[in-house]
Amino acid sequence: MIKRNLLYYLKRIILIIVFFLILEIPIAFADSSLYKRDYDIDLTDEEKTYILENPVIKAVSLNGAAPIQFMNDSGEIQGISIHVLMAISDMTGLEFEYNLHDSFDQIAQEDYDIFYGIPNHYADFYFDGMILSKPYLKTETILFFNSSVNFNSLQDKTYAAVKGSALPEGIKAENAIYFNTREESLNAVETGMADYGYGNAYSVAYYNIRNNYKNIVTVPRGKEGREYCIGFFKDDSILISIINKSIDSIDDVQMNNIILDVSSQIDRKISPSALINSYGVQIFSVTLIFISVLILSIIRNIRTNKILRIHNRRYETLAEVANEYFFEYFKKKDKLFLSEKVRYLFDREEDSQKLKEQLKNILSNDSLDSSTEIKIPLKKGGYKVFKTIFSYVCDDKEDVDSIIGKLVDISEEFTEKEKLISKTKTDGLTGLYNPLATRELIEEKLKRKENNKNGVDAFLFIDLDYFKEINDNLGHLTGDYVLQTIGESLKNTFRKTDIMGRVGGDEFCVYLKDIPSIEFVKTKCLALIEAVDNIKLDMPVSISIGVALSNGNDSYEELFEKADLAMYAGKHRGKGQIIFSNNCIENK
Structure with missing residues (x-):
């Protein structure tokens, strides 16, 4: 009788645990129609004939570069590049046969038409003379390092490299350990097998979220950005033209939707430690319930009414800990x-x-x-x-x-x-708006200004003097520090309602809506110049500012050009100047 009771309760507890885990693990749904839209691209008769005669294009790429392109746990080829090719297929009628390999040597053994998701520097390194499409994805380079490492002293540290990629400039071959994929290189830095590495921002963020790294720190660096293109193994001018026209038709909004759609489908890995960290209280509670019921079943045969009370108590406890x-x-x-x-x-x-x-x-x-x-x-x-x-x-x-x-x-x-x-709207180094977001926000303000032309707005174009000399003499880290400090100074100087963005390497702009007076603009500019002057380096740091005023009749390009010309006029007269586009000059 006791043995039968034990088996009964054991089965019940197992069912409860399974039911609990099913309730607790979230399932993410992604709507691939996010980025679908109607396209209208102008194809020539020759291009249309080409599509009819060549309906299937053999496409290949390297595996292990999620979320750009990768093979998921189900063996399906996924990624941003795949969704871009799907969009091209919707536009043109071309069909793509997708393939993924683990090395460039494997790719070279087969006959393919295009190489999707290839960075420009990989094409130059492995396929000399390969023709590339226009880039459909741009990303910055991210430094990732173990939290126990001082990232300012990486010279003799162990670098996590990916097989088939060239070592970044300044990294010695004897300090590099090669791994098959970017995920393996990140795992090595997480466990301390390697100290640091570089990767594109999307892949580093993807694996960081997927694997829930605890020991990895990421920092944007001033290394070269990466542009992902479609490479052509043959000089097929018609196919190249079709692909480029299709890429031109994919606007920034659609591209951002593709990126977010792919990123939202990250499958987090469930490890025993992650399970304990997330559901430790629940597992402990269920185990405690099991032990309690087991002890009670051994002590005596519980009456029916007591069994019902215990069952009710068990389900109430599960509801409380969930x-x-x-x-x-x-x-x-x-x-x-x-x-x-x-x-x-x-x-x-x-x-x-x-x-x-x-x-x-x-x-x-x-x-x-x-x-x-x-x-x-x-x-x-x-x-x-x-x-x-x-x-x-x-x-x-x-x-x-x-x-x-x-x-x-x-x-x-x-x-x-x-x-x-x-992240798609922010400059990673300064925390200000990036060029695209800056322009969109200012154009939105200007559009509203057309309907209400009361008041005057001001557009400031700011350029860092001697930036090349700072980088050449003091190093790029110091140059990054100066840019970050200017970003903070802009936030501290101007109003929260003002639009502040980094629009170039050492170029910034500020849009001030409904300024009280020209003196107000001058005061703000002088305060910014003084803050930049206070940056302590072994050489002078200053900025030149061009100012254009608007009453609602100017476009973004016109304001930008006026302020840009005013700023350069100031540089010709001496550094650290505030120049208004109406030739009014205010010396520092």
Whole structure:
């Protein structure tokens, strides 16, 4: 009898554990239609005939460069490059046969038409004379290093290289260890087998999120950026023209959607340590329940009513330790009941009240989805994001009696997505807007200015004097430090409503909406010049500023050109000047 009871409870506990794990592990859904759109590219008759006669293009690339191109755990070829080729296929009717190899030697043994996702420097190194398409993806180079290493002293440290890639300038061959893939090189730095390495920003971020590295630190560096293109093994001018026209038709918004779509499908690896870190409390609780039930079953035969009470207690405990918060909404009475655990979610009662109000608004809607998201801004700053999952409970007449469901806290995943989106708009070195985001934001302001031409706006173009001399004499790290300091000085000097961006290597711009006066602009410029003067180096640091004023009749290009000409006029008259485009000069 005791043995039969033990087997019964063991089976029940195993089922509970499996059920719990299924509930806890999130599944990410990605909508590939994010970046689909209608295309209109102008193909010649010769190009259209070429597509009909050559419907299948044999495409190849190197494996292990996620998220640009890689083979997933199911053996499927995935990545940004694949989605770009899919977009080209939608535009033109060309079909691509995708292939991935682990080395350039394997690629050389086969006959292929194109090499997708090849960086420009790889093409120069391995395929001398290979014709490249226009780049469809650009990324900066990232330094990644073990947290125990001082990244300012890497000269004699061990470099994690990828087989088939050339060593960066300044790295000795005896200090390099070669690995088959970028992921293996990152794993080596994580475990301390190697000290540091370089990689493109997307791959480093992808594997960092996928493998949940604890010991890797990443820093943007001033090394060469990487451009990913399509390489042609043959000088096929018609195919080259078709591909380039297609790439031109993929705009920045669509490209960003492709990147976010691929990045949002990262499958996190589940290791025993990660499982313990994430679900240690739950596993411990389930184990404790198992031991308790086992001891009770050995001591005596439990009566039916006691068995039912223990079962109820077990499921209530599982609900308490899970990362989920239950609710029930009675629509006719407009009453919402939340589980006791919800009150521990927030430090302030008003934040908890916001959640209740939003949830009631969603559930009271007649046409609601069975799953949606709620974002709650917190009074102390930040926010919490929840995913709601619910279903209807009907009475005997099939009328809805109540809506029962749960809230799942997805704040961490939501924050990671926002970071990826922010990365596409931000300059990695200074934290200011990058050139594309700067232009878009200023053009949006100018467009609004067309409808309301009251007030005057100012456009500032700022150039760092002696930047080449700083890099040549003091090194690129010092040059990066100066650029970062100027970025901080801009944030500290100008208003939060002003648009500040880095638009070139040592070039910055600021757009000030509705300036109180020209003196206000001069005062801000002088404050910035003084802040830059205070940068302590072994040589002088100064900036030249060109200013263009606008009442709403200028385009972005016109303002940029006016301020640029004014700035260069100041450089001819001496460094550290503030020049207005109407030839008004203010000496430092």
